Structures are given as structure tokens and as C-alpha cells.
Amino acid sequence: MARLVLGVGGGIAAFKSAQLASLLRKRGHRVRVILTPAAARFVTPLTFESLTGEPVYHDLWNPPRYGDPDEALGEAHIHLSRWAEGALVAPATADLLGQLASGQARDGLTAFLLAFGGPVFLAPAMHHRMWLHPAVQEGVERLKRWGYRIFGPVKGPLASGEEGLGRMLEPAELADLFEDHLHGRDMEGKRVLVTAGPTQEPLDAVRHISNPSSGKMGYALAQAAFGRGAEVILVSGPTSLPDPYGVEVIRVRRAVEMYEEVARRFPEVDILVAAAAVADHRPKGMQAGKIRKEDLPFQVELEPNPDILKEMGLRKKPGQVLVGFAAEWGMDEASARRKLREKHLDLVVLNDVSRPGEGFEADTNRALLVAEEGKEELPLLSKRELAHRILDAVARRLSRG
Numbered sequence: 180m181a182r183l184v185l186g187v188g189g190g191i192a193a194f195k196s197a198q199l200a201s202l203l204r205k206r207g208h209r210v211r212v213i214l215t216p217a218a219a220r221f222v223t224p225l226t227f228e229s230l231t232g233e234p235v236y237h238d239l240w241n242p243p244r245y246g247d248p249d250e251a252l253g254e255a256h257i258h259l260s261r262w263a264e265g266a267l268v269a270p271a272t273a274d275l276l277g278q279l280a281s282g283q284a285r286d287g288l289t290a291f292l293l294a295f296g297g298p299v300f301l302a303p304a305m306h307h308r309m310w311l312h313p314a315v316q317e318g319v320e321r322l323k324r325w326g327y328r329i330f331g332p333v334k335g336p337l338a339s340g341e342e343g344l345g346r347m348l349e350p351a352e353l354a355d356l357f358e359d360h361l362h363g364r365d366m367e368g369k370r371v372l373v374t375a376g377p378t379q380e381p382l383d384a385v386r387h388i389s390n391p392s393s394g395k396m397g398y399a400l401a402q403a404a405f406g407r408g409a410e411v412i413l414v415s416g417p418t419s420l421p422d423p424y425g426v427e428v429i430r431v432r433r434a435v436e437m438y439e440e441v442a443r444r445f446p447e448v449d450i451l452v453a454a455a456a457v458a459d460h461r462p463k464g465m466q467a468g469k470i471r472k473e474d475l476p477f478q479v480e481l482e483p484n485p486d487i488l489k490e491m492g493l494r495k496k497p498g499q500v501l502v503g504f505a506a507e508w509g510m511d512e513a514s515a516r517r518k519l520r521e522k523h524l525d526l527v528v529l530n531d532v533s534r535p536g537e538g539f540e541a542d543t544n545r546a547l548l549v550a551e552e553g554k555e556e557l558p559l560l561s562k563r564e565l566a567h568r569i570l571d572a573v574a575r576r577l578s579r580g
């Protein structure tokens with residue numbers, strides 16, 4: 180759990196930052212809030228104090244006392260710059276971005292940001308024409324070059340009643356992204372391809388064979404890899420999940436479509452993580468239109484689908500890392516090891532789909548990581564946390580070369 184500064188700029192999206200502060204605290208982080216004077220007009224310091232249990236810094240000339248032992252060593256913004264492990268500014272207004280891009284420190288927040296050497300994430304929010312102004316765009320490019328990470332804005336309804344690119348990401352998305360990025364940038368420069376979700380194998384225009392995969396495990400992996408600096412492509416079967424921020428998403432339906440999309444991209448990627456629950460077989464010869472109830476066959480003839488992962492295993496080049504999953508009824512390590520060998524994998528994530536709260540659909544999962552040289556047991560974790568533990572194992576392999 181981290182020590183975080185949440186900076187809040189003076190825009191209407193400031194009200195969402197109260198929810199963000201509360202979420203981050205509920206996830207176990209210590210959150211200290213700095214409000215710009217304009218932000219304090221939108222949401223009072225007392226709101227954030229109550230939500231975080233920490234004093235709020237909102238007046239450069241009248242800083243709060245945090246009660247830390249080393250507090251006397253510097254002004255509040257300097258003290259916080261030593262205390263914090265990461266900072267998130269939400270909303271980052273045009274004015275705030277401009278100040279930061281030109282090195283100004285007119286209030287406690289910009290003073291802190293100039294003094295702070297750790298990772299800073301900016302979540303812009305403003306009217307879409309302000310966002311597109313060259314002064315803002317050039318400032319943002321400069322901030323990116325300096326290592327600031329920008330989340331959003333996204334398209335959507337704006338406070339003005341118009342639609343446009345200017346809306347702040349939602350608090351839960353920001354909290355996830357922020358946590359994913361705090362794991363460090365050990366996948367910078369890497370291209371990661373993730374498969375996720377089920378496939379649907381149609382019998383006719385309205386019926387199909389499928390499975391209960393929700394896509395949560397694969398989407399968590401894609402988001403986590405993006406957070407760690409990778410360029411991520413997600414090939415997803417049908418799910419109800421929104422596209423993860425920062426990830427290129429390719430939506431497919433059938434296993435053969437997933438195979439084509441993966442095969443096309445595989446030569447260019449460093450890491451393939453196959454979390455999709457691909458149907459092993461499909462009905463032979465899809466019928467056009469809807470088969471009438473009276474004509475429905477009692478037996479459906481099936482034919483095999485391509486084994487996407489096995490095919491990629493055969494095409495694997497030196498340096499590429501292949502991670503497969505094994506969805507087993509029980510923790511069947513022998514079966515996972517068979518998949519490891521037969522599909523030429525570096526790592527298999529074995530999960531037990533017979534247990535509630537694990538495997539399909541759940542928000543949590545438990546796994547045994549199986550490699551040629553050993554294994555690692557991962558306890559029941561959120562799928563996001565598990566995704567990071569899987570990527571830790573991948574990163575260790577990459578660093579070994």
C-alpha cells in the first residue's frame with residue numbers, strides 16, 4: 180500500500196475526485212490531498228479531510244500540520260514531496276497543465292509537483308476546444324517528454340452540455356490505472372498480446388456453443404501490462420467489459436477469427452498471454468438464418484478449432500515469451516505440465532474452475548504458476564493483483580534473457 184498525493188484542480192470534475200480519494204483509501208493507501216484555491220471553491224477541504232482522515236493542503240500561505248516526525252525539515256510542499264510515493268492530479272485543468280509545463284508554482288499543488296521526483300499521473304478534464312488548443316497540446320507533449328503520464332481525457336458528455344474529448348476518466352478507472360502504474364515500468368518497450376474472453380461458435384444465426392468466460396482475467400492482464408509500460412494488444416472474444424484504457428482492442432467472435440488476429444500479430448510481439456477460453460470445437464457447417472425448432476438436430480456434428488496457442492508455440496522465435504492458462508477441474512498440475520510441453524510454453528497459469536470465487540466470471544482467482552524449472556503458488560487474489568503476479572514472473576524471465 181502506497182503513500183499518495185492526490186492533487187485536485189479547479190474544474191467541475193473535482194467532485195469526482197472526492198470519490199477517487201475515498202476509493203484509494205478503501206484500497207488501503209494513505210492519501211493526502213492538495214487542492215488548488217479554485218478546486219477548494221468546487222469541493223471543500225473538509226470533504227477530503229473526512230474521506231481521507233488526513234489534513235488537506237489548500238492554502239500555500241497557511242499549510243496544515245501532518246504530525247510527521249520529520250515535518251520541521253521543510254515547507255509543506257517539500258515535506259510532501261519527500262513523503263509521497265506517487266501523485267495523481269485529477270482533474271488536471273488547462274491552467275494546471277500550463278503552469279506545470281512552464282515551471283510555475285503559484286499554489287501548493289504546483290509547488291509540490293515541481294519538487295516531487297516520483298511518478299506523477301495527470302488526468303486532464305476540460306472543454307474539448309480547450310483541450311485541442313495548441314497551447315494545451317504542446318504543454319501536454321512537453322510534460323510527456325518529461326515523464327509525466329497522462330490518463331485521458333475521454334470522449335463523452337461535458338459540463339457545457341456538449342459531447343467531446345474532454346471528460347475525465349471515472350474514479351474507479353483512475354484508481355485502477357494509478358495502482359497498475361505504481362508497479363513500475365519493467366515492460367517499457369515490450370509488445371504484449373493478450374487473448375481474453377470466450378469464443379462463440381455459431382450453430383445458426385441465433386444459437387452458438389460458448390462458455391462462461393467474462394474476460395476479466397485477460398482484461399486485467401492487458402491493463403496491468405499497459406500500466407507497466409508495454410504496448411498492449413488485446414484480442415477479445417465477446418464480453419460486456421469496456422475497452423481497457425491505453426490498450427488496442429480487437430473484438431472477435433469465433434475461434435478462427437481469434438486465430439487469424441493473433442497469428443497476424445504474433446511475429447511482432449515479445450510476449451503472448453493466452454487467457455481466452457477458446458472453444459476447442461465448432462459445429463460443422465453453420466446454417467444460414469434460424470433453424471426452425473422442428474428441424475433442430477438432436478446431435479450436432481463438431482469439427483476441431485485451431486489450437487491458437489499451440490500454433491504460436493510452433494512459430495515461437497528466440498526471446499519471445501509464451502504464457503498459457505490451464506483451466507482444470509481441480510488443481511491438476513500434471514495436465515498443466517502436459518500443456519506446457521505440448522504447446523512449447525514458458526509458463527502455464529493453472530487455475531481451478533471447479534471452485535466458487537475462482538476461474539470463470541469471479542473477480543478473484545487463485546493459481547499455480549508452472550514452468551519447466553519449478554512452480555509458484557499464488558493465493559486467492561483480485562484478478563488485477565493476480566495479473567501483476569503473473570507479469571512479475573514474466574518480467575523475471577525477460578530479465579534473465
Ligand code: PMT
Nearest residue numbers: 392393394395396453456457486487488504505506539540
Ligand atoms: O474470463 P474470466 O471469466 O475472467 O475467466 C478466466 C478464465 C477461467 C477463462 C482464465 O483464467 C483461463 O483459465 N483461461 C484459459 C481457458 C482455457 O481455455 O483453458 P484450456 O486449458 O482449455 O486451454 C489451454 C490454453 O490454450 C489456454 O491458454 C487457451 O487460451 C489456449 N487455447 C485453447 C484452445 C484453443 N483452441 N486455442 C487456444 O489458444
